[in-house]
Amino acid sequence: GAMSVDSITDLSDNTSKLLEALQLSHPHELDPRRSLGKKKMLSLNPISWQVPRIVDRCCKHIETHGLQTVGIFRVGSSKKRVQQLREEFDQGLDVFLDEHQSVHDVAALLKEFLRDMPDSLIPRELYSPFLSTASMEGPAQLATLQLLLFLLPPCHSDTLHRLLRFLSQVAQHAQSSQGPEGQEIPGNKMTASNLATVFGPNILQKDKPGEKDAVAMNFEDSAAIIVVIQRLIEHYQTLFTVSPEMQLDILRRLFQTDPDVIDYLLRRK
Template sequence: FGCSLLALCERERATVPRFVLQCIRTVERRGTPLGTGTAWGDGDSSGDSLHGMFGFSLEAWYAAPPPDEHLDLDDGRWEDIHVVTGALKLFLRELPEPLIPFSHFDKFIAAIKIQDPSLRGRCMRDLVLSLPPAHHDTMKVLFRHLCRVVEHKEENRMSVQSVAIVFGPTLLRPASEESSMAMHMVFQNQVVEHILNHYGYIFPEG
């Protein structure tokens, strides 16, 4: 973990990391609507616990993966769905450059503050489209899954707001930690809420 998204995708010759796809497919294959939602919202996804469980092997695998070897999420260590979702959240949190790059942070915050709904929607869509392919495509895959989670909010208690609280500070953060995190957090969550609520407009082919 802690590998640049662009570098990882370049190495894999893809625009979405294989690990992200594997985690999401595993969750959707195993999880009932209830299990999927609670897995994303609850569970122990702290860095210490996950690194202690399998951190070395994962980091070593990503640093120098054996030829043609794929990470086996059916291995017993991944049996608990919370381990899979926790690992993906950890992967996203430890990206040196977040899914929404530092260079776009102020632009997204400014866009979400726009009062006119139509203008705000267009600005948000254009900003997402302006992301590097690896960031754009990974965001599309992740948010498509999160939209499916939200569809079952009556069963899993994972509303748009709940998902935004979980992912807002992870996917969008300023380069400098000196700025007011509490002030930014409201807008970080609102950005995630907006993308979830307008997924079909932002990713029309999705």
């Protein structure tokens, strides 16, 4: 009889890769407003949502307290307080970020964490392929970026998605707006381009920061990084939604090679 597949460890490496690509959501599931009451989150990883606690909590804190903060990510922070927060997270403590924490300290902590990851959020072996998309335009650029995103390890993919969703929110509050009573609500001035300038070098790294043989980044690479990260921020919803055509194509291949996996996927829905 057919083998029952109940965990990712039961599957071959190749099948695991396919499963990662198949753990898909419909486009509407990317909209947090439609997901209220649902615990399921979009992930290219079929088993669990893998986002470091420090990233998620920093994002949530700024989403709650800092979207209207002018110059968020550009205004200085307290090095002492940032270091203290970082040590608490490093020790595995359940760090609670509330309104008493400075938004600028939390913003600096998030940037530092991404900068100092042992392997950058977009792995260094994908640095050149991602950078090459900067010279592309339109649908071809987005299609290539999406295929490259599918190559990310699950934890990198999940964390990048969480970060881009957050940065997109920050960018939506860049311009000043009017409140319900006509009062002006100041914008934070951090457009997608400004955010890409700040976060690009932390997300897309050619060399590990501080390495002895690290080469100073040239202007062309710096400009290309900004273009690529800006596209990721602006189009993250599209990029993290796999088309029905691609889903069908993968399912057809699986049906021919690993029908047990389809049974596994159907039972997870």
